[in-house]
Amino acid sequence: xxxxxxxxxxxxxxxxxxxxxxxxxxxxxxxxxxxxxxxxxxxxxxxxxxxxxxxxxxxxxxxxxxxxxxxxxxxxxxxxxxxxxxxxxxxxxxxxxxxxxxxxxxxxxxxxxxxxxxx
Amino acid sequence: xxxxxxxxxxxxxxxxxxxxxxxxxxxxxxxxxxxxxxxxxxxxxxxxxxxxxxxxxxxxxxxxxxxxxxxxxxxxxxxxxxxxxxxxxxxxxxxxxxxxxxxxxxxxxxxxxxxxxxxxxxxxxxxxxxxxxxxxxxxxxxxxxxxxxxxxxxxxxxxxxxxxxxxxxxxxxxxxxxxxxxxxxxxxxxxxxxxxxxxxxxxxxxxxxxxxxxxxxxxxxxxxxxxxxxxxxxxxxxxxxxxxxxxxxxxxxxxxxxxxxxxxxxxxxxxxxxxxxxxxxxxxxxxxxxxxxxxxxxxxxxxxxxxxxxxxxxxxxxxxxxxxxxxxxxxxxxxxxxxxxxxxxxxx
Numbered sequence: 001x002x003x004x005x006x007x008x009x010x011x012x013x014x015x016x017x018x019x020x021x022x023x024x025x026x027x028x029x030x031x032x033x034x035x036x037x038x039x040x041x042x043x044x045x046x047x048x049x050x051x052x053x054x055x056x057x058x059x060x061x062x063x064x065x066x067x068x069x070x071x072x073x074x075x076x077x078x079x080x081x082x083x084x085x086x087x088x089x090x091x092x093x094x095x096x097x098x099x100x101x102x103x104x105x106x107x108x109x110x111x112x113x114x115x116x117x118x119x
Numbered sequence: 120x121x122x123x124x125x126x127x128x129x130x131x132x133x134x135x136x137x138x139x140x141x142x143x144x145x146x147x148x149x150x151x152x153x154x155x156x157x158x159x160x161x162x163x164x165x166x167x168x169x170x171x172x173x174x175x176x177x178x179x180x181x182x183x184x185x186x187x188x189x190x191x192x193x194x195x196x197x198x199x200x201x202x203x204x205x206x207x208x209x210x211x212x213x214x215x216x217x218x219x220x221x222x223x224x225x226x227x228x229x230x231x232x233x234x235x236x237x238x239x240x241x242x243x244x245x246x247x248x249x250x251x252x253x254x255x256x257x258x259x260x261x262x263x264x265x266x267x268x269x270x271x272x273x274x275x276x277x278x279x280x281x282x283x284x285x286x287x288x289x290x291x292x293x294x295x296x297x298x299x300x301x302x303x304x305x306x307x308x309x310x311x312x313x314x315x316x317x318x319x320x321x322x323x324x325x326x327x328x329x330x331x332x333x334x335x336x337x338x339x340x341x342x343x344x345x346x347x348x349x350x351x352x353x354x355x356x357x358x359x360x361x362x363x364x365x366x367x368x369x370x371x372x373x374x375x376x377x378x379x380x381x382x383x384x385x386x387x388x389x390x391x392x393x394x395x396x397x398x399x400x401x402x403x404x405x406x407x408x409x410x411x412x413x414x415x416x417x418x419x420x421x422x423x424x425x426x427x428x429x430x431x432x433x434x435x436x437x438x439x440x441x442x443x444x445x446x447x448x449x450x451x452x453x454x455x456x457x458x459x460x461x462x463x464x465x466x467x
Contacts, residue, residue: 074328081324 009057016050023047033090034097037083044079048072130171138164149204151197159190175347176265179339183355188440191362195447247272260418261344261425269349270425274408278393280351281432285390288439291446292383318367325367332360340433344422350429354436361437362444370448379445382438389435396427 019042026039052072059065096108141161145154162185169178234241251268259267269277340353365373397408404412410424411417 074331077324077327081320084320 005057005060009054012050012054012057016047016052016054019043019050020047032098033095034087037087037090041079041083044075044083048075048079127171131168134164134168134171138168149206151200151202151204152194154204155190155193155197158193159186162186162189176263176269176349176352179347179352180355183352183359187359188355188362191359191366192443192447195444195451198451199447258418259421259425261422263343263345263347265347266343266349266425266429267421270428271410271421274397274410274428277428277432278390278397278408281390281393281435284439285386285435288386288435288442291443295446295450321367325363329360329364332356332363336360340430341426343429344425350432350434351436353429354433354438355440357433357437358440358444361441365444365448370445374445377441379442382442382445385434386438386442389431389433389438392431392434393428396424396431400424 023039023041023043023046026042027036030036030039049072052068056065056068059068091111099105099108138161141157141164145157145161148154148157162181165185166178166182169175169181234243251264251272255261255264255267255272259271261267336353336357339348339356340350343349343353361373361377364376396410396413400409400412401407408424408428410421413420413423
């Protein structure tokens with residue numbers, strides 16, 4: 001039983017680490033601001049989430065797990081909010097996403113006018 | 120060498136390397152907003168280093184003050200100044216490089232005289248540390264020795280620190296806190312109506328989080344005797360909740376909830392409570408800040424005294440953080456107002 005728990009927890013932690021690495025790589029290699037933001041948000045959600053769930057399996061039914069759940073809930077609310085605020089701030093300061101087609105460009109302009117004045 | 124020592128050594132080296140890289144980046148980047156963010160990362164790395172060194176209380180303070188509060192305050196400062204650093208001439212860069220090299224060599228030379236890292240015969244482990252570690256349980260009776268040292272053995276130093284923070288906030292009030300135009304109630308109402316339409320996500324999430332941040336601040340304040348925490352950390356966390364409120368709902372709304380006279384009174388009350396605890400022990404025929412006489416038993420008196428002075432520190436730190444933030448943010452808002460009033464021509 002303990003063996004199974006160990007395996008599950010290490011699979012989850014390794015998965016989280018891989019997601020963190022992918023996110024870090026994307027943060028460096030992607031050119032567009034919003035694409036980078038997307039890569040960074042991968043770390044907050046999948047990376048941290050999987051690592052924390054893995055750690056919960058390590059801790060078992062203890063106070064540590066309760067604390068981990070609380071921290072996870074906190075991160076669950078704060079990091080998407082931070083990403084959202086960053087994207088909003090970028091749009092308001094005329095950092096527009098790089099897009100390929102005219103249709104998408106029109107969409108970007110529309111989004112910009114609706115979010116204008118809402119920092 | 121066992122595996123734990125090796126792991127912590129590796130972690131130490133990696134963290135220090137990260138800090139060095141961040142420091143070089145701070146020196147090279149000219150975008151001051153990025154510099155502020157990097158200095159926050161630097162503080163967070165420092166906090167990690169303290170955790171590895173088992174100094175959890177210090178790490179807590181570093182994370183709360185260095186990475187949290189000072190980052191917000193520096194962003195507030197950037198709102199008043201330019202967000203780009205002007206380029207300096209290359210001759211000055213050469214001079215600076217020479218000075219830095221010499222200072223660096225001097226520091227490395229001085230560090231040769233220092234005891235090795237973790238050396239058990241280092242002076243710091245022999246002067247008063249053994250007494251703190253061996254006798255504090257009998258003399259003070261608190262599980263967290265750091266709190267015993269901070270609030271009781273070194274009560275004078277901590278009182279000095281509280282007064283430094285008090286003086287800093289008082290200085291900010293006298294220098295830039297005045298001359299701000301208070302908004303009329305009707306303006307405040309339109310402000311809040313505008314805010315009601317905007318920033319829905321931020322409003323909802325902040326409303327969800329602020330009660331928990333306040334609760335956590337109270338926990339850190341009153342649990343500091345038993346675990347990591349105390350007045351400094353609690354004050355910053357409590358202040359952070361109000362700063363978050365001010366950032367999202369606007370300075371006027373924050374000041375409506377927490378008027379400036381309230382923070383000024385709390386600011387002074389905190390240090391008054393600290394020094395007053397010392398005076399009470401003097402009235403009870405003991406020395407200044409000797410808590411033994413505050414209750415029927417010496418350890419009971421220590422408990423009461425430490426709780427009181429920690430609460431005083433918490434009040435002062437909380438009020439100082441909020442005051443400094445409001446002074447900076449109010450200044451920025453006032454500047455924006457004057458610029459828009461005069462068509463962008465003037466600046467006070």
